[in-house]
Amino acid sequence: YVTSSSRPSSSTVTVQMKLGSHPDVALAEVLSKVQGVRGTLPDASKDPVIVKGTGQQFAMMYISMQNPNMTKEQLTEYIERVIRPRISTVEGVANVQVFGAQEYSMRIWIDPVRLAARGATAVDVLTAINNSNFLSAPGNTQNEYVVSSITVHSTLQTPEAFAQLPIRSTDGQVVRLRD
Incomplete structure (x- = not known):
């Protein structure tokens, strides 16, 4: 499905694909459609920017961690040093963010x-x-x-x-x- 929003000097069109769609094929189709309507845009408009995403804007999972035997700084350090790199290497993981970190200084x-x-x-x-x-x-x-x-x-x-x-x-x- 397609959603769009506009404001002065800017428009955003978001195309949501069915689960299992191949992102590169979908991107090629979108590029083709955009080029087809490019001539109808105002002369002063800039070329459209097309960004391929794979659901990265929305978290698929939140994981909460706590350890009564560690300080917040120690737990943050452990998450950054051990947990985050391991989760980042799992196939299909696009991004790992740590919220509420208490860094040691x-x-x-x-x-x-x-x-x-x-x-x-x-x-x-x-x-x-x-x-x-x-x-x-x-x-x-x-x-x-x-x-x-x-x-x-x-x-x-x-x-x-x-x-x-x-x-x-x-x-x-x-x-x-x-x-």
Whole structure:
């Protein structure tokens, strides 16, 4: 079925296809029909923009997660690191969004005098943090008989982990964030 809406300088036509319709065939048919009426549009009008969608605008499923043994930040981190990548790889999943996320954050106060005394700069600190603190979802490795998940623990999780972070190394002396 077809629905449309218009307002000054803009019109939207939405074509809903039957379940099981091949999106590329439907897109070709729509393109053909649009080209057929293009000549009847006002001369000043821009070329129509055609976007193929597969129901991505509407959620097909909502999943709620909670864990009484985790903080909201820990649960969010677990969802982003483990759950979201796994669901994203399921065939037919177009998009995964996380609502209500509580992201973990760490505030780091830099003493520029102490930093300079150790031959380091704020840029060194920023570079070290960015290089060591990231989310990774490498996926799976498999052969004919076995599928194994690959897990990378790359995110700094605790104040202690941040404190141990090496910032700079000169002549065998390592300057850590705690210094």
